[in-house]
Amino acid sequence: MKRLDAAFFQRDCLEVAPDLVGKILVHRLPDGTELRERIAETEAYRGTEDEGCHAFRGRTPRNSMLWRESGVVYIYLCYGMHHLLNVITGEPEQPQGVLLRAGEVHDGPGKLTKSLQITKALNGGSFTDGGVLWFEDDGLRPALRTAPRVGIDYAGEPWKSIAWRWIGTKQAK
């Protein structure tokens, strides 16, 4: 099984997001158990111009991960209950990332992290340094469809309705 390396993430988030759909997210627990789930849905958040991106309102302690190098794990707690998992893409100092919205089994960003037991403790880690989180590629290439991003009604046009969300359909290959 091939693990995705730094080169995979070191591209524009608009390329990485669709490529990530169909890959397998793995989380190894302290006791050695490996939880895995295939990614079914992603969204791209891109730069300080994107009004839906956390980076739009400037750099803060919470979102500083966006400015890190590709492959960095960015997790934050939303609405007091839900951990949302992102991976940083592109070059350092260029804030962009991909939100993992759903797995094949668990539909919804909060449910995905809950099922894989992903919490803030993993924030600031890396998907590419051989730690407890990584992606695997088993060669599956699901058919994709696009849609506007969810939950960013506060953003103006065109950001609110731009189709930077990718959803894998059942028909694989």
Next chain:
DNA sequence: TTAGTGATATCC
């Protein structure tokens, strides 16, 4: 449709 939840940012 609305309540719940708590970290974070922003405003005193």
Next chain:
DNA sequence: GATATCACTAAA
């Protein structure tokens, strides 16, 4: 220190 906001979910 206080309040408003939020890349959500479950229950109704």
